[in-house]
Amino acid sequence: MDKKFRIEKDSLGEFPVPADAWYGVQTARAVANFPISGRRPDRDFIVAHARIKRAAAAANEAAGWLESRLAESIRAAADAIIAGRHHDEFVVDRFQAGAGTSHNMNTNEVIANLANVALGGSRGVYKPVHPNDHVNMGQSTNDTIPTAIRLACLAKLPKLTQALERMAQEYGRIAAAEANTVKSGRTHLQDAVPTTVGREFAAHAYILRRCAQNLEAVRPRLAEIGLGGSAAGTGLNTAPGYVERAAAELAQLTGEPIRPSADLAAQMQSMGDLQHLSNGIRLAALELTRISNDMRLLASGPRTGLGEIELPPVQPGSSIMPGKVNPVMFEMLNQVCYQVLGQDAAVAYMTQAGQLELNVMMPALGSALFDAMDWLTNAVAAATEKNLKGLKVNRERCREYTHLSVGLATLLNTSIGYAAAAEVAKESEKSGRPVREIVAEKGLMTTAAFDRLVEQAAVDGNIERR
Template identity: 50%
Template sequence: MPDTRTETDSLGAIEVPADALYGAQTARAIANFPISGLKASPFLIRALAMIKHAAAEANESLGLITKEQGSAIQQAAQEIVHGRHHDHFVVDVFQAGAGVSLHMNTNEVIANRAGQILGEPPGTYKKLHPNDHVNYGQSTNDVFPTAMRLATLLALEDLYPVLNDLAASLDAKAREFKDILKAGRTHMQDAVPITLGQEFRAYTVAIQKCHQHIARTAESLRELGLGGSAVGTGLNTHPDYRQRAIDNLSRISGFELAPAEDLRYAMQSNAAMADVSAALRTLALELIRISNDLRLLSSGPNTGFNEIHLPSLQPGSSIMPGKVNPVLAELTAMVAFQVIGNDTATAYAVQAGQLELNVMMPTMAHNTLQSITILTNTLRQLDHHSIRGITANQERCAHYAARTIALATALNPYIGYAKAAALVKESVASGQSIVALAREKKLLTEEQIAEILDPKNMTEPRARKS
C-alpha cells in the first residue's frame, strides 16, 4: 500500500499521507508553517467541530445539503467533539492569518471522515466535499471568531471549579488560623498585629473577586457572528441559516448563545477576547502577589519568617542537603508571568485588525486558551498539594506579634504620636519591647497595658477605654 495519496487543490497536486484524514490544504500548511511544533488546543478543535455540526444540521434542514451528507457530517463532527481524530489536526498554532489553515484542516478531516462513513476512502470527495458541503454557507471569517469564543467558554468551564476549590481551601485555612496572632507588615517593615486567618481570608476574597471578574467578561463571548460569511453580509447563506445554526450550536455546546447585534462588528472587533484575556491577566497579578507572600511567610526555616510551613514536595538543591523549596508557589508565579505575556500578545493582536477582518485571530486563540489551560492545571496543583497542607508556626507568629514595634500605634490616643514615636526609637535602640518600656516608664497602668497593648485587641475595632 503506498505511503501517500495525491490530492489536488486550486494550486495543483500535492502528496498527502495515505492514512491522513486531512487533505491538500492542510498538507500545504504543514509545509508552510513548521514554526513552533504546537498544535491547536483541544478546546478549539472541539469548538470547530461543534460549529460544523450545527451548520450541517441547519443546512440539511433548509434543503441545502442532502440528509445523507448532513448526517455524515454531524456524525464525524460528534466524533471529534468526543475526542477522536484530534491527531489529524496538525496545523501549527502560528499559521496563515485569520485561521484559514486550521479551518480547512477541520473541513478536510470532517469531509474525509464523513466520506468514510458514506463508504468512500479519504481524498475521494465525490459524495462529500470539504468546501462545498462541510463549509456550505460559511467562511473562515465567521467560523474562526465563533470557534475562538466558544473554545474560550469551554475552557473556562474547567477553570471555574478549580478557582472555587482554591478559594474554599484558602477560606478553610482562614478559619483554621483565625486565632493565630502575628505581626502585620507594610513596606516590609513592622506593622500592627493581624491574625494569620485574616491574611488568608484576604487571599480567599482576592481569588473570588477574580473568578467573578472573569465570568462577567466571558458573557460577551456568547454573542456570535456566525452567519456573517466573508465580510459580515451573509453572502451565500440562507436567510434562516444564521438563527438556526446558532440555535443548534447553543443546544450542542450547552451554552446560551446569541447572534451578534451587528455581523460587521462581530467580524471586525475582538474586544470580547481582549476583555477575557485581561481578566486572566488580573488573576495572574493576584496570584503572583499571593505566591510571593507564601514564599515570604514560609521562608527560612532558621533565617526567614518561618510563620507557615508549606508541604515538602521534593529536594530543593543539588548541593545543599536537606533544603526544601516552595516549588508550587514558584511555579504559580512563573505561570502567571506567562499569562501576562500571553495577554500582551493578545492585546496587540486585538488592535491589529483592518477594515472587515482581524487576521491575527490564531494568536488570540492560542494565547488565551493556553493561559486558561496552564492556570487551570497550576492552580489545581497549588491547591491540592500546597494550600491544603499548610500548617502554622504558632510560636513564631506569637513571637513576632509581641515584638513588633508597631504595638506603639495603640498608644497614640493615650500619649500622642510624638511620645509613641520616641518610644519606638528607644525600643529599636535598646532591644526592649514596647510593652516592657511602657511598663518601665509607667505610661500606663497594668490594667491598661493588658487591655491596650494586647495584640489580639488590635486585630479588630474596639471602643477606646479611658
C-alpha cells in the same frame, strides 16, 4: 509516488498527502508551509470547530440547502471529533495562515473524508461530500474561527474559575482556623500594627473570589457570536434562517447561551470581547503573583526568614545543600503568572492588529488565550492541592514577632498621644526590648493588660480610649 502517499489536487495543483491521513491537500500544504512551533491545535478549539460544522450542517439541512444523508454523514463525523476521536488528524501549526484558513480546511477535509468513507467512498475522493461545498456550506474561515475561539474559551472558563474558587475556599478554611492567631502586620516591609493570620488569608480568599466573578462576568459577551456573517459580515451564500438556526444548535451542543450578534461584521473585525476576557485573566495573574510572593515571604526560613507558615515539602530543594526545602509550588505559580502576562500582552497587540473587515491574527490570538487559561488553571490547582492543603501556621513564631514589633507602640496613640508613643517605639527599636516591657517600666499599663490590648486591636481592630 511512494505508496505511503496519495496525490490530491487543489487550485494550486497536485500535492502529496499521507495515504492514511483523514485530512487532505490543503492541510498537507499547510503542514509543509508552517513548520513553526511544533504545537498542534488546542483540543477545546478542535471540538469547538467541529461543533460549528455540525451546527452548520443541521441549519443547512433545515433550510433545504443540504441533502439529509449528506448532513447526517457530516454530523456523524463531527460527533466523532467532538467525542475525542481523530484529534491527531489536526496537524496544522498554531502559527499558520492568517485568520485560520488552514485550520478551517483541516476540519473540513477530515470531516469530508470521514463522511465519504462512511457513505462507501474513499479518502481523498471528495464525493459525495465536498470539504468546501458541503462541510463549509454557508461558512467562511472569517466567521467560524472567531466563533470557535469563543466557544473554546467558554469551555475553559469554568475550569479556571473553579480552580480560583477552590484556592479561595482553602484560604478561607485556613482563615477561619486562624481567626484569632495574632501576628505582626507589615507595611513597607516594616513592622506595623498587629493583625491576624485569619485576616490576611481571608483577604486572599476574597480577592480570588472576586477574580473568579470578574471572569464569569465575561461569559455573556463570549456567547455572542458572528457565525453567519460569512466572509465579510454580509451573510453572503448563507441560507435563510441559517444564523438563528446555527446559533440555536450551538446553544444546545454547548449548554451555553449562544446567540447571534446584532452585528455579524463586528464579531470578525473586533476581538474586543476576547481582550475583555484576557483582561480578567491578567488581573487574576497579577493578584496570584502578589499572593504567591506573600506566601514565599511568610514561609521564608526556616531559621533566618519569617517562618510564620510552613508549606508541605514536595521535593528536595537543592542539589548542593542537604535538607533544603523550597516553596516550589508558589515559585512555579509565579513563573506561570509571568508567562500569562506575556500572553495577555500578545493578545493586546493582536487585538489592535485587525484591518478593515477582518482580524487575521486570530489563530495566534486564540492560542495565546488558550495557553493562558490552561496554564493558570493547572498552576492554581497544583499550588492548592500540594501546598495550601497541609499548610501549617507557626503560631509561636507569630506571637514572638508580634511582641517584638515596634509597631505596637501605635496602640498607645489614644492613651499617651502620637509623640509620646513614637518615643516608646524609638526606645524599643534602639534597645531591642519589646514595647510591652517598656510600657510596663514606664507605668503606663501592666504587661498582661498590654497583651490584652494587642489581641483586641489585632482581632477587633478597635481599642478603648484611655
